[in-house]
Amino acid sequence: MKQTYLQKENHEPGLYEIRLKGHLDARWEEWFEGLSIILDNDGTTILWGPVVDQAALYGLLRKVRDLGLPLVSVIQVDK
Amino acid sequence: MPILSTKLYIPLPRTTIVPRPRLIERLNEGLNRKLTLISASAGSGKTTLVSEWVAACGRSVAWLSLDEGDNDSTRFLTHLVAAVQRIAENIGESAVGALNSPQPPSTESILTILLNEISALPYPFVLVLDDYHVIDDKRIDDVLIFLLEHLPAQLHLVIATREDPQLPLGRLRARGHLSEQRAAALRFTPGEAATFLNQVMGLGLTADEISALEARTEGWIAGLQLAALSMQGHEDIPGFIRAFAGDNRYIVDYLIEEVLQRQPDPVRSFLLQTSILDRLHGPLCDAVTGQADGSVRLEALERGNFFVVPLDDKRSWYRYHHLFAEVLSVHLRAEQPDQVATLHRRASRWYEQQGSAANAIRHALAAEDFARAADLVELAWPAIRRSGQETALLGWLKALPEGLIQCRPVLSAGYAWSLLAGGELKAVEERLRDAERWLEPAADMREQPEALSAEMVVVDEEEFRRLPVSIAVYRAAHALALGDLQAAMKYARRVLELVPEDDHLPRGAAVGLLGLASWTNGDLEAAYCIFADGMANVQLAGNISDVIGGTIALADIRLAQGRLRQAMRTYKRGLQLAQEHSESVLRGAADIYVGMSELLLQHNDLHAATQHLMRSKEQGEYTGAPQNRYRWHVAMARIREAQGDLEGALDLLDEAAHLYVGGFFPNVRPVAALKTRVWIAQGRLSEAVDWAREEGLSIEDDLSYLREFEHITLARVLLAPYQNNRTNRSIVEIMEFLERLLQAAEEGERTGSVIEILIVQALAYHMQGDIPAALVPLERVLTLAEPEGYVRIFVDEGRPMATLLEAAAKQGIGLNYVRALLTGFGTDERWTPVSQVMNEPLSAREHDVLRLLRTDLSGPDIARELMVSLNTLRTHTKNIYDKLEVNNRRAAVRRAEELDLF
Structure with missing residues (x-):
């Protein structure tokens, strides 16, 4: 049962919120493949939007890593 | 652009650098461990630190800057070896040779070669892998794990990365093998920040300002460096620092904007x-x-x-x-x-x-700009074909829009060939059709008016002019690879109609393909003449390595014709050609030695046969054609079989099956059939019967050359039960089947097969107890086999054949030859009738042990006599007891006497 659940998660698009430390300019939206950039007044940024699958999610996290942006959290939002 | 050398370039420590003695000292302390890991985010100063450290660490340094392309393990290993070669030129040559072979051996065996060479180095060195975070291929992590597990003392590994590598870091840490520097250590301390900002960048900042910057960037070096660049020439530095410190924006974004503005x-x-x-x-x-x-x-x-x-x-x-x-x-x-x-x-x-x-x-x-990309690809295509880089070409073509390729006939044809070379046979036809559409527009216009709405694009006119010929060659090769001989011949003939006499390469290719088609049909004499003609053209075109490769086909055809001596001459000619063109000697010679080995084995010269296989290995096991690699293992398996090591032979045949790559040569001696023959010798009949069923073989089959070897094997499978008890099929049916096989082989003048079929017939009569009937085919086969010096084909049959030959000798049939053949049995342990009573025959060594067991010698004495340890002797005696189904020395000797083993 758990297996089926996981597989479904791996292959279906989901909405994600990736929270980073520091504010990102709107020009980064294209870089992050169209995710919306939301600035929180606690000095963090939320990248929000649909992510097609796990591979795409890891690709995004890698981009975050390559900019040296400190990662605060990653959550999947219920649809 | 020298990509490789820039990847191996060791960054020089900058002169304007912040000295970091505390870090250098810690790094130096870690030199006697296996691995130094520098793991920290982008812009933490990893590369700068490592280059400063290794420049002064007193060891030689090999450096490899990784990029995304290194996610291919072959490429990674190639670059790794190239990096190490910077400090020891001669290291890793055989590893590189193995890597570049089309069927490289396992990564572990390549690494073992490399590590052995490194462990022979007289001095220690440091190997730096920079930017390891770009690697996300597990196989490369595995390479490093293997490397670390077998690391020679000479080598210290350094990995610089933005994220922790997938290595067992916990275990390495616990065992004291790991020295690591992470983000917290790399960060500039307030003192270092001050040195950098004031001395290196010459900014003259106050202690408060420095501490504000240090707090805002958290000592992140890239941030401090950008901040310094922003402040250079800034009129209001305190104002800048206040604004920067109070801003939440991503540091790099903020600062680059500042820098660019200035x-x-x-x-x-x-x-x-x-x-x-x-x-x-x-x-x-x-x-x-x-x-x-x-x-x-x-x-x-x-x-x-x-x-x-x-x-x-x-x-x-x-x-x-x-x-x-x-x-x-x-x-x-x-x-x-x-x-x-x-x-x-x-x-x-x-x-x-x-x-x-x-x-x-x-x-x-x-x-x-896909049109431009397509133009460039089209122009690059001839050079790509010559250098065999079809994989890169496929990558580019797949990035181009379909429609663009379809209206470029030269590109479409190149696409087809790349697919063919990459073994993607299914998609070939469509691409060829795309190309052809433009060659006969009049015909197609009526059928597909919409297809020609786009204009044809040709950049390389020369290639376009040759297109009808190229397409026909590709079609012929494609058809042959699919086993469609009719079509292969049709297209090959079209090539010959299209090209002038002096256009040697396409002529040679087409004629050669025709020869291969005849061979596949079993029309051997024609195949030989045609293929030789094709190779003569290829030689005129100057493509020597293809000619050397072609000698394998010519010799194979001669072998099927039962002309062993001519096959040997063909190989010798090929070898000579290879030696005359020493630049290509490696390519073909390894395969030729394998072919020679098989002929020598047939003459029962096991020693020379083995030597030739070793010589093939010396040439470089992986320098032969990929389609021929399995042959080495088949040849070695047959030598093992001749030595009585049937299990060893089976292992080698399994390896051969694993290595088998279908090419344009017909697969006339499938590895599975060879294995079945070994099973028969072992008495594993149910496995042999399963093989025949899985291959769908039956004695009612229509006969064809392609299945001849399998059909003869089938006859052997069906006859095997008659050796012990008489069951299953009526022997009459099997005899009829053999007669049918014989006729077909005789009609095709395939003397190699005729000889074997006659032998099986003789053995079948022998099984039925009818020696006079057996001598009829035997006499014929002796006449055919004597001039060519066949030995092994008789000796392999063991005791029954020996009995038959003795009977023949008594009647004065082929006297000298038969006597020579009978000596051949003398060296063969299967001379003894064990196979009928024992599940597994004793090996030669076990025979030696058995003979000594019969004496009064004690165990230790026997061991001394045989120059083995007592343990090994125990293994031998245990095996002997198992095979004889006894459990002590006296019983073993008695049983062996019963079996007439002495």
């Missing part, structure tokens, strides 16, 4: 425009920016600490620090979105002028 326009646009390049070079930058001062600018940027990394000593090539380049390119896209494609197109044009097709194509694709 630059004069030409510098600013230079930085933005050249951010599309992954490597920077003065003239290349000029081509992209339309300015003329690229080299000067790059030098100035380096001097000004502008995140420019030199890639060679001459300051000819640079790159931007990755982080800096990424942020710059985002700014470029935001500010001048329309410019991006133009810049890439300019870069593409510059690379084209430099003759660097791959880079020109890459930038054209990045510019989404």
